[in-house]
Amino acid sequence: xxxxxxxxxxxxxxxxxxxxxxxxxxxxxxxxxxxxxxxxxxxxxxxxxxxxxxxxxxxxxxxxxxxxxxxxxxxxxxxxxxxxxxxxxxxxxxxxxxxxxxxxxxxxxxxxxxxxxxxxxxxxxxxxxxxxxxxxxxxxxxxxxxxxxxxxxxxxxxxxxxxxxxxxxxxxxxxxxxxxxxxxxxxxxxxxxxxxxxxxxxxxxxxxxxxxxxxxxxxxxxxxxxxxxxxxxxxxxxxxxxxxxxxxxxxxxxxxxxxxxxxxxxxxxxx
Amino acid sequence: xxxxxxxxxxxxxxxxxxxxxxxxxxxxxxxxxxxxxxxxxxxxxxxxxxxxxxxxxxxxxxxxxxxxxxxxxxxxxxxxxxxxxxxxxxxxxxxxxxxxxxxxxxxxxxxxxxxxxxxxxxxxxxxxxxxxxxxxxxxxxxxxxxxxxxxxxxxxxxxxxxxxxxxxxxxxxxxxxxxxxxxxxxxxxxxxxxxxxxxxxxxxxxxxxxxxxxxxxxxxxxxxxxxxxxxxxxxxxxxxxxxxxxxxxxxxxxxxxxxxxxx
Numbered sequence: 001x002x003x004x005x006x007x008x009x010x011x012x013x014x015x016x017x018x019x020x021x022x023x024x025x026x027x028x029x030x031x032x033x034x035x036x037x038x039x040x041x042x043x044x045x046x047x048x049x050x051x052x053x054x055x056x057x058x059x060x061x062x063x064x065x066x067x068x069x070x071x072x073x074x075x076x077x078x079x080x081x082x083x084x085x086x087x088x089x090x091x092x093x094x095x096x097x098x099x100x101x102x103x104x105x106x107x108x109x110x111x112x113x114x115x116x117x118x119x120x121x122x123x124x125x126x127x128x129x130x131x132x133x134x135x136x137x138x139x140x141x142x143x144x145x146x147x148x149x150x151x152x153x154x155x156x157x158x159x160x161x162x163x164x165x166x167x168x169x170x171x172x173x174x175x176x177x178x179x180x181x182x183x184x185x186x187x188x189x190x191x192x193x194x195x196x197x198x199x200x201x202x203x204x205x206x207x208x209x210x211x212x213x214x215x216x217x218x219x220x221x222x223x224x225x226x227x228x229x230x231x232x233x234x235x236x237x238x239x240x241x242x243x244x245x246x247x248x249x250x251x252x253x254x255x256x257x258x259x260x261x262x263x264x265x266x267x268x269x270x271x
Numbered sequence: 272x273x274x275x276x277x278x279x280x281x282x283x284x285x286x287x288x289x290x291x292x293x294x295x296x297x298x299x300x301x302x303x304x305x306x307x308x309x310x311x312x313x314x315x316x317x318x319x320x321x322x323x324x325x326x327x328x329x330x331x332x333x334x335x336x337x338x339x340x341x342x343x344x345x346x347x348x349x350x351x352x353x354x355x356x357x358x359x360x361x362x363x364x365x366x367x368x369x370x371x372x373x374x375x376x377x378x379x380x381x382x383x384x385x386x387x388x389x390x391x392x393x394x395x396x397x398x399x400x401x402x403x404x405x406x407x408x409x410x411x412x413x414x415x416x417x418x419x420x421x422x423x424x425x426x427x428x429x430x431x432x433x434x435x436x437x438x439x440x441x442x443x444x445x446x447x448x449x450x451x452x453x454x455x456x457x458x459x460x461x462x463x464x465x466x467x468x469x470x471x472x473x474x475x476x477x478x479x480x481x482x483x484x485x486x487x488x489x490x491x492x493x494x495x496x497x498x499x500x501x502x503x504x505x506x507x508x509x510x511x512x513x514x515x516x517x518x519x520x521x522x523x524x525x526x527x528x529x530x531x532x533x534x
Contacts, residue, residue, distance in 0.1 A: 151430055154448045158429025173426070204427055204446070204463075 002110040004117045006136040008160075010152030012123030014144045015181035018217055019239075020120035021049040021226035023140065026243030028083035029228070032115040035074065037105075038088035039132035040122035041096055047087045050077060051224020061089035064101030070108050079229055084114075094128035106135050125155060130163050137166070138175040140246075141205060144182050145194040150202050153178075157205065177208035179242065184213040185258035196256060209242035211235060212255040293325045293353065300329075300336050302343035309351055325353040326377060330360035339365055341372035428453065428467065435473075449489060458482070464510075470497075477517050477524060482531060486513035491526065493517050498526050 007020040017040075024036035038046035041061060047053040052075045058068035063086070070086075077083035086105070089096065109117050121132035133139060139160055143153040157176060161167055164174050180196045187193040194202075196210045214235045220227045228239040234255045241251040299305055313319050325348060348355045357375035358366070366376050422436035424443050430450030434441065441455035446463025453459055454470045458480045461469070465483035472479030472494035479493050486508045490499050496517060503509070505528065512531035519525045 151450060154430040154450065157427075158432045158451075161426060161429065162432075202448070 002106070002114050002117055003137045004106060004119065004135050005138045005140060006119040006121055006133045007140050007142060008121040008129065008133055008156050009123065009142040009149070010125060010129075010154075010156040011144070011149045014142050014149055015211065015217075016123070016142050017045050017049050017120055018221065018227055019140065019142050019179060019181065019211070020046060020118055022228040022235075022239040023243060023246075024083060024116070024118040025077070025080055025226040025228045026239055027116050027118070027246075028077065028080035030243060030247065031082065033082045033113060034080075034116045034118060035084045035086060035109050035114050036118040036120060037086040038120050039097070039128050040120065041088045041128060042090065042093045043122065044088040044090045046120050047075075047085060048224060049221050050075075050085050050226060052078065052085055052087070053224070056087045059087045059089040060105070061092045061096045063105055064096070064098060070105060070112075079226070094122065094126065094131075097128060097131050099131060099134060102131050103135060125159055129156070130159065133160055133164055133174070135165055136160070136174050138177065138246075140177045140179050140208060141203070142179050142181050143199055143203070145180055145188065145196065145199055147194070150194070150199055153203060157203065176205045177246070178203055178205040179208050179211065181211040182213045183210045183256065185256055189258040196253075207253075208245050209238060210253055210256050211238045211242075292356070293320065293323045294328050295325050295348070295353065295355075296328045296331050298331050298333050300332070300339045300344065302340055302347045305344070306347050306350075309347070313351060320352045322352050322354060324356045327355055327358045327374070328360055329358065329362075329365075335362060336365070339368060341368055341374075345372060345374075422455070427463070430467075438474075446485065455479070461485075468492075469515075471515075472517075481515040482513075484512045484531075484533070485510055491515050491528075493526060494524070496524050496526055498528075 005023075007016050007023065009016050017038075020036055024034050027034045036046065036050070037060060038044055039060075040046070044059075047056055055075050058073040060073065062068040063070050063073045074084040074086055077085060106117055119132045119136065122128040133156075141153045141157060143149050160174050160176065166172065166174050178200060180199050183196060184193060188195045196207065200207050212234050214233065216230050216233045217227050217235055220230055220235075227233070227235045228243075230236040238255055241254065244251050297305070327344075327348075345355055355374060357377040358369045359377045361369060361376065361378075369376060420439040422434070422439045422441050424434055424441070425445060427445040428434060428443060428447035428451040430448050433452045434454070436453075436455040436457065438456045440457035441453055441459045443453065443459070443461040443463065443465070446461060447453060447465060447467045449466045451467035452470070453467065454473050456474045456476065456479075457471070459469050459471045459482070461481075461483040464485040464487060465481070466487050466489070468490045469481050469488050470490075470492040471481050475494050477494045481491050481493065487504055487510060488500070490497055492498070493515065494517060507530060508528055512533050514529050514531040516527055516529075517524045518527045
């Protein structure tokens with residue numbers, strides 16, 4: 001049975017694509033056959049983050065329009081054996097996506113034996129974002145610890161409840177997970193940022209993880225390496241924990257407490 | 272055809288049923304004037320009637336019109352999602368036109384009636400379309416005896432969602448977020464955070480109340496008397512169980528916000 005997971009947020013720039021790439025890679029590293037689909041038609045980014053932008057020949061819209069076969073459009077990831085990327089089209093807009101088309105693609109992925117389909121949602125609450133969550137079984141709502149991001153996540157949770165197929169057909173609702181990203185324990189400590197507990201209290205959705213703010217994410221994006229592959233980086237550990245919790249394992253939260261630098265560190269610098 | 276039918280099946284059966292209808296009491300018959308009035312009343316809630324059958328009542332007509340533009344009247348009603356099925360209290364010379372327009376003339380048929388059905392007066396008109404709320408639409412309450420129903424919402428209400436408990440109390444079992452809006456003709460009970468806009472007594476019931484175990488709304492209103500919280504929620508109430516009601520006499524209603532004692 002294929003599980004469809006949407007990575008969504010409402011607000012832009014919170015880390016949906018970074019999370020989609022890392023999360024899909026994490027599932028693949030665990031041995032699950034995974035496909036990650038870029039729903040951001042017209043503003044294609046996932047291929048860059050996954051480092052496969054030069055291998056895009058056919059895209060999601062080509063498949064929906066019957067101009068290419070799904071197998072022609074799927075790009076095999078260079079890091080993971082079991083991971084495939086379905087890139088968005090850069091030259092079209094979101095009206096090129098149809099509900100029937102998306103459904104047909106997801107059905108075909110199911111036939112091909114995929115365990116997980118990860119849908120990287122565009123920002124906003126319009127067509128692209130709604131289609132990305134329509135077929136979801138689970139949703140990872142990516143939220144930054146600030147009020148506007150929380151408000152937008154709340155909105156998208158409402159849309160999830162009303163517009164997903166599960167809601168429309170009266171089935172068990174989409175399982176919701178809260179992922180707090182770009183978290184800076186120091187700024188929380190200084191009172192400049194909401195704590196992850198505040199965010200969870202506002203949204204009332206089970207927390208699946210907290211991803212620390214990190215410069216290495218930028219480096220990883222520029223290199224086209226999903227953040228989960230960064231050896232020894234806190235971000236990679238945090239994403240690995242997220243995947244483990246998603247698969248039902250218990251993992252304590254890491255990188256959420258600020259430790260004041262000691263005297264020696266302050267004297268001799270260091271990060 | 273008959274071969275397909277089982278021999279015992281009758282081609283038609285008659286069963287007794289009671290139909291919940293809306294009675295639209297018209298004081299004017301000019302479609303354009305009515306359109307303006309209905310737009311004013313329902314502008315923010317184009318789906319208020321959600322396809323209910325309606326009986327047009329002409330008892331309170333101001334003056335006897337010479338003719339009635341039935342086609343215009345019916346298309347207006349349909350535009351507001353009402354389905355006119357009949358007329359009553361109509362002068363006999365006009366009733367013929369109604370029959371021709373396909374409406375039943377229902378004089379002398381008793382209808383179990385309730386009070387006036389008025390949408391919330393202070394909902395700002397023409398809000399952007401809210402996401403449809405998964406909560407069940409309030410079923411038509413039994414015609415008689417008059418008993419207020421209760422509408423229960425079990426899932427958290429999210430920003431942008433809107434719920435209207437028509438002719439009923441509203442119970443929120445999972446709270447509501449900032450940017451959501453709940454409207455009830457009766458009281459609002461919120462077990463969980465109350466963070467959006469809460470409008471009770473929307474038809475003018477001054478005895479309606481708003482109760483919450485975790486108080487933090489953007490706006491509260493009872494029977495049109497409202498309060499915003501520009502300077503924040505009073506510290507004694509913020510995030511705590513609280514209770515809103517109207518106090519004062521008929522002319523000097525004031526909203527009273529009080530802590531609520533739980534055990």
